[in-house]
Amino acid sequence: MTNAAPILAIDGLTMRFGGILAINKLSFTAQRRQITALIGPNGAGKTTVFNCITGFYRPSGGTMTLVHDDGATFRLDRLHDFRICKYAKVARTFQNIRLFPGMTALENLMVAQHNTLMRASGFSLLGLLNAPSFRDAERDAIDFAREWLERIGLTDRADDAAGNLPYGDQRRLEIARAMCARPALLCLDEPAAGLNANESAALSDLLLSIRNDIGTSILLIEHDMSVVMEISDHIVVLDHGVKIADGAPRAVRDDPKVVAAYLGADEEDAAQVMEQTMEGGA
Amino acid sequence: MDYFFQQLINGLVLGSIYGLIAIGYTMVYGIVGMINFAHGDIFMIGGFIALITFLILVSIGLTFIPVILLLVLLVAMAVTALYGWTVERIAYRPLRQSFRLAPMLSAIGMSFVLSNFAQVSQGARVKPVPPIITGGYTLHDSGNFAVQLSNVQIVVVVTTVVLLAAFTYIVSRTRFGRDMRACEQDQTMAALLGVDVDRTISMTFVIGAALAAVAGMMYLLYYGLVDFFMGFIAGIKAFTAAVLGGIGSLPGAMLGGLAIGLIETFWSAYFSVEYKDVAAFSILIIVLIFMPTGLLGRPEVEKV
Numbered sequence: 001m002t003n004a005a006p007i008l009a010i011d012g013l014t015m016r017f018g019g020i021l022a023i024n025k026l027s028f029t030a031q032r033r034q035i036t037a038l039i040g041p042n043g044a045g046k047t048t049v050f051n052c053i054t055g056f057y058r059p060s061g062g063t064m065t066l067v068h069d070d071g072a073t074f075r076l077d078r079l080h081d082f083r084i085c086k087y088a089k090v091a092r093t094f095q096n097i098r099l100f101p102g103m104t105a106l107e108n109l110m111v112a113q114h115n116t117l118m119r120a121s122g123f124s125l126l127g128l129l130n131a132p133s134f135r136d137a138e139r140d141a142i143d144f145a146r147e148w149l150e151r152i153g154l155t156d157r158a159d160d161a162a163g164n165l166p167y168g169d170q171r172r173l174e175i176a177r178a179m180c181a182r183p184a185l186l187c188l189d190e191p192a193a194g195l196n197a198n199e200s201a202a203l204s205d206l207l208l209s210i211r212n213d214i215g216t217s218i219l220l221i222e223h224d225m226s227v228v229m230e231i232s233d234h235i236v237v238l239d240h241g242v243k244i245a246d247g248a249p250r251a252v253r254d255d256p257k258v259v260a261a262y263l264g265a266d267e268e269d270a271a272q273v274m275e276q277t278m279e280g281g282a
Numbered sequence: 283m284d285y286f287f288q289q290l291i292n293g294l295v296l297g298s299i300y301g302l303i304a305i306g307y308t309m310v311y312g313i314v315g316m317i318n319f320a321h322g323d324i325f326m327i328g329g330f331i332a333l334i335t336f337l338i339l340v341s342i343g344l345t346f347i348p349v350i351l352l353l354v355l356l357v358a359m360a361v362t363a364l365y366g367w368t369v370e371r372i373a374y375r376p377l378r379q380s381f382r383l384a385p386m387l388s389a390i391g392m393s394f395v396l397s398n399f400a401q402v403s404q405g406a407r408v409k410p411v412p413p414i415i416t417g418g419y420t421l422h423d424s425g426n427f428a429v430q431l432s433n434v435q436i437v438v439v440v441t442t443v444v445l446l447a448a449f450t451y452i453v454s455r456t457r458f459g460r461d462m463r464a465c466e467q468d469q470t471m472a473a474l475l476g477v478d479v480d481r482t483i484s485m486t487f488v489i490g491a492a493l494a495a496v497a498g499m500m501y502l503l504y505y506g507l508v509d510f511f512m513g514f515i516a517g518i519k520a521f522t523a524a525v526l527g528g529i530g531s532l533p534g535a536m537l538g539g540l541a542i543g544l545i546e547t548f549w550s551a552y553f554s555v556e557y558k559d560v561a562a563f564s565i566l567i568i569v570l571i572f573m574p575t576g577l578l579g580r581p582e583v584e585k586v
Contacts, residue, residue, distance in 0.1 A: 098468055098470075
């Protein structure tokens with residue numbers, strides 16, 4: 001029996017930096033096992049929302065509630081630091097990739113399994129004694145990491161330093177690393193940025209398989225409208241820190257306010273939206 | 283030639299002690315980017331704890347030397363680790379979000395606190411102990427000069443090698459080691475993956491202090507004395523060793539320690555004892571001119 005409550009409910013989220021209102025009373029929900037996209041022109045406050053969710057910023061107001069499948073409820077606005085990943089099980093990626101460049105691809109995925117291993121190692125004690133239960137857990141963690149490497153096609157490069165991988169591989173590795181933390185909610189900040197058309201298509205497939213096969217809920221910030229329109233179940237549009245549209249991809253795409261926001265904000269973005277709209281409509 | 287080999291042995295022993303201390307500097311620098319100036323005094327505390335434990339064990343009637351040494355080692359490591367943990371907790375962690383110089387100044391203050399604490403509680407005089415490990419081997423006797431390898435030297439080098447092997451295993455193969463390296467590269471990201479960064483940093487100080495305690499005990503065994511001021515110059519030397527090897531690099535710290543130990547010993551043997559420190563620091567300057575990141579240091583990875 002799956003929980004019917006939305007995985008993430010944001011209510012009245014406000015973030016103020018000095019006199020600047022970056023996010024103003026934002027409310028939306030992300031449904032369980034769905035891909036929710038957060039879009040909007042540059043500077044709309046999308047990444048700020050992510051930073052609030054993952055505890056980077058302490059919101060000036062509002063609540064963020066995360067509900068696990070088993071009904072466990074977490075107030076993200078009250079959790080801090082590593083606890084957001086450890087207890088609420090939220091993992092994220094960054095616009096500019098933040099792998100551990102000096103560690104191998106496999107080690108990057110192992111660090112993400114810290115909490116699983118921490119429990120198995122009896123908070124280091126059993127680990128120091130090299131107890132069988134800990135060795136098993138360590139082996140499971142390596143298997144799990146290898147599974148993910150295979151899924152993203154990096155099995156051959158498991159022992160290469162993450163910083164030496166090509167850009168596209170680093171992007172996929174960062175997603176795999178977030179998934180190795182076994183998150184309930186995966187937050188992706190522009191995962192398609194800098195990818196070519198083939199890589200974007202592969203990324204869409206990866207995200208769909210995360211949703212369909214693993215059942216992880218995804219919150220996605222993305223500028224690449226082809227990706228957004230193809231895979232999102234639900235789109236929230238932000239402009240100047242305010243929600244201007246919220247709904248299914250088709251409805252959002254045709255919303256005049258959305259088109260205007262993109263037109264008013266940045267010619268390039270607007271042109272892109274119009275172009276995607278044409279393509280989608282044809 | 284015999285004289286040369288003798289100095290080589292002496293230099294390696296001294297270098298092992300420097301290397302053990304230098305690891306503490308380099309680890310802490312790697313993970314929090316600060317120089318822990320109190321680390322030399324942690325080494326001194328380690329020496330005192332070893333001395334006190336030794337006296338207690340002897341006075342309750344233990345006579346079997348290997349057992350005594352093992353117990354002293356364990357107690358010194360544990361108690362000194364507690365000092366390291368406490369220093370981090372009260373003097374550095376509250377300042378972590380502060381400007382970059384604040385923890386460094388706090389570290390200098392902590393260094394004074396520790397050495398004065400030792401002076402007040404243990405007295406200012408040098409504390410000698412009778413040789414605990416005696417005997418040794420004559421490796422080669424050419425008639426007018428004999429190359430000696432004492433048992434103390436063997437104990438110092440073997441202990442260092444064993445501890446380094448264990449330590450290298452921890453850093454490169456275990457969960458804690460991975461967490462530590464992850465925190466070293468990107469603390470925020472490590473926290474986002476559920477790693478408790480504060481705890482990992484604490485553990486880094488604990489391990490560094492435990493290694494310094496071993497160095498303190500080895501110093502006590504080798505030189506047969508401790509005093510409240512010995513942390514200062516040994517600390518500076520070990521810090522030099524860490525910089526020479528490339529600060530942030532663990533094999534670099536050991537290599538730097540050995541290099542400083544050898545330079546000092548050979549300079550004392552062939553030139554003048556008075557200028558041995560000058561020699562060590564001169565070599566440091568020359569190396570840094572040509573290799574600014576030290577022998578094994580990597581250029582700083584830009585953090586985004």
